[in-house]
Amino acid sequence: MKKIIILLVAIAAFAFTAKAQTFHVPENYTLKEKADYAKYEEDVIKGIDWLQDTPWALEEQKRMETNAFLMKWIQGSPSVNIEINNSVAKMTEKNPQLIMTFMGGFTKYALQNKSAFDKNKANQAGVKSVIDKYVLETDHKNNSLLNKLTKIDKEGKLADWMASDFNKTK
Template structure:
């Protein structure tokens, strides 16, 4: 039994490490003109996925470089505009790494739904990404709102919370 458990842990660790190595931050990227942003959309999605899938304890330098690239892209992108409201601030206050996860989920939704963009669905994607990451990270700091959202998500009612409470949290 102990050997099986050890093999499972090794397989999971190898899988996470292999997946974590699949994204490379673009080198010498240029984000000055409108057209520059479209060139990097695929890299943006890959970077968002990499941050979501890579445990906080791994590859700190790459996480900082990836976050920096994504933040620069998000700040100047003509196609994505993210509003960080009080709910997002409350969700991320104790785990600041989650702000990039929220913005990543929002951005990924926006890029994949350009013609049928819906702000509530984009916020749902961002919140869901933050909830999932919070649940997976064992060294997260306890957050009462996220604990509540984990339960709401398990009940399949996260969309309802977005519609009723996301814009009201103070």
Template sequence: MRKPLLFSALLFLATASITQAQTSYQPPVNYAFQTPDDYAEYEPQVIATVNWLEKTPLSQQPEVRKQADQFLFQWISGSSSVSVQLQKYVADLAGRESELLILFMGGWARYQLQHPEVKDATALNTEGVRTMLRAYQAGGFKKNKQLDELLKMDAAGSLPGWVKKQLAG
């Protein structure tokens, strides 16, 4: 008799913590980027913003997503800590889904903040693409055959090779 009750309680707690994790994110407000220290101060929020964007389905919390996108774009645009370079292949992957572009930039920026020693363009681009893929898997985006293929490549470990070819071409 106690086991079903214990299981139900554990299931409730697990579900509540997952729901809380998705809704507890709040994008920064009233930020002002004027000095390098202003940018450095927000590095943890940049990482949290990218984490939230890639895990939250596109259709959920559209106003929060808009604010998160604006914060992230403004931070990336002026930060001296990261230097995101968009290539044509990224625009081709995103197509008309502009949200995928900000996800690519965010994934690159997050990885560069977490691994400042990494300067390799293939590694940085691969992390940007992986962030796009995680968000695509979270849902809300139109079906994209190329992203579906890249998901398979990533699972097989061949995504970095594909990215390297895109950068060379």
């Protein structure tokens, strides 16, 4: 039994390492014209996934480079427009790394749903990403709103909270 557990842990560690290495931050990228943004969309999604899956304590340099690339892309993108409201600010105030997590979830939804984009669903994707990352990170700072949202999400009621409270949190 012990050997099986050790084997499963080793397989999981290998799978995580292999997945974490699949993203490479683009070098010498240019983001000036509308077409420049479109050609990096796949890299943006891969970068978002990498940040979501990689613990905060690992690969600090790559995390900073990835955040810089994504921030520059999101800020100039003609196809993504993110608004940070009070709920998002409250979710991320104690763990500022989560602001990029929200923007990543929103952006990934926007890129994968161009023809049927729904701002409410994009916001929900951003919040869901924040909840998932908050749960994944063992060294996060406690946040009462995220603790509440984690419970709401487990109950399958996140969409209800989004509809009633997302734009009302003060």
